[in-house]
Amino acid sequence: MSTEEGWHTVEDGQKLYTKTWKANGPAKARVVFIHGFSDHCNTYIKFFDALASHGIEIYTFDQRGWGRSVTKPSERGLTGPTTRVLDDITSFMKTVIPSPIPLFLVGHSMGGGEVLYYAARGPSEIRKHIRGYMLISPFVDFSPASKPSIITVVLGRMVGKLFPKRQMKSHLDVKLVSRDPEVCKAFETDELCHNMGTLEGLAGMLDRTMELASGKIKIPDDAGEGGVTRIWIAHGDEDGITDYYASKRFAETCVTAKDKDFKSYEGHFHRLHDEPEPYGPAFLKDMVDWILARSVDPVQSDVQRPRL
Template identity: 75%
Template sequence: MTDSHTAGNTYIKFFDALSTHGIEVYAFDQRGWGRSVTKTAERGLTGKTDRVLDDMTSFIKSVLPSPIPLFLIGHSMGGGQVLYYAARGPSEIRKHIRGYLLISPFVDFSPASKPWKATVIGGRLLGKLFPRRQMMSGLNVDFVSRDPEVQKAIKEDELCHDTGTLEGLAAMLDRTLELSTGRIKIPADAGEGGVTRIWIAHGSEDGLTNFAASKRFAETCVAGSDKEFKAYDGHYHRLHDEPEPYRNQFLTDVVDWILARSGELGQEDGGQSKL
């Protein structure tokens, strides 16, 4: 499984837990985040959407050909990127992807975090005029997880910075606009064997990304029969970092979905839409 992460997030415990179920995880720090940053001036230099998709393609190519089924997972900003990739990524790469998993994907802002329309318009304009200008996003950790230890860890992790650039912001806003308005459609043949297999998970109390927008996208913008929208009642943004026992239940759901689709093509256990 390969991962596309969000801004300032960590997945070590989640990925370690997946590995105990025989699921190998390959991940990279996107430009401007994590250890890809060697100096403060590089923070948030994600680039335009074309660069983001090219970086994803280069990383996926690094694990191809794969002797085992390959899945692509994305959370939040990374979830929006994976949805975009499933729709518009190169077909010669998508044909190797057995399934797509989206965790709290950034299809739209949550009402609790939605900026003013003028702010969005201004952000797009400034991104074109001053692309490398940095800005602080001011992440509210209270929206991330109900676990106070997770909130504390975010505040103390130097790699979990909240610095973006105007260019990266503008690109993210453009992708979000296309996703939230239905301009992005995922075809029925976006995966291995000419079949799209997609699982979208979202917490109903997510204060950062929009639960209803994710559900609507799953219902109206994903073609094919093997799709599922999994609602987690009362859960926050990081489903993989919620308190126990919710964290382990989410892990079980992810593992079950992947393993059900990891057999020989045409012999998987999945296949029915669950919306």
């Protein structure tokens, strides 16, 4: 596999760090990947290498406020409101469309919640290029092990209205990230995984989560290429960060597309792609198979097989 690094400048002048994974041979599909909270695209190197080895290109970027897109401490967690988050995704998507091969929009954790939101409310001129949406441990709601108290949320919102750019450090238990202690240690020591959010950005994330968890956000049946929604959601049933049951409930009640699939992974933690043996390989195979099965002619790829 080969990789390319670069920078993408969005409309307000903010520069976002980008990275692309190319397959050695002819590519069969293209993925735009949206990372999670306190994360960045270079924590997924082994995962993206594996996808590229199957002919799947990866186009990704460090979101505003995260990773190498941060150039000074005051920018940490400075994501802006939900409108800004979605606009950044749209701006990046415009650099990869029209795509000569099938295009999939994939998100993990917070990025998964953002992709669900985008599938529901993103601009139609972008969504019509998306062959399918894939969500990995999406942030539909907090797992009970990580859920903040209602007092913390209410006070945070009140202060956030007065000081939207005020930074606040999250106290994520890294042991919940993966069963692999080396993965957890890497997160704990990675300076780019700073766990810092702004009150405005955190409020926006909570608002998106509340709308997803309450059922206010529903994925239309015509959210993708050819006026068809194709969606795949994967979640581990021992995820201690995002709620497995909220994710499953969303798939069952808020997605009516005929081509939908909810994959449950017994014993898996939050980063499905970073789980040690015997956990990880099944997830990777399922994801590759789903993408490649839908990377043929659109008429043939509409396998109307709900899996719920």
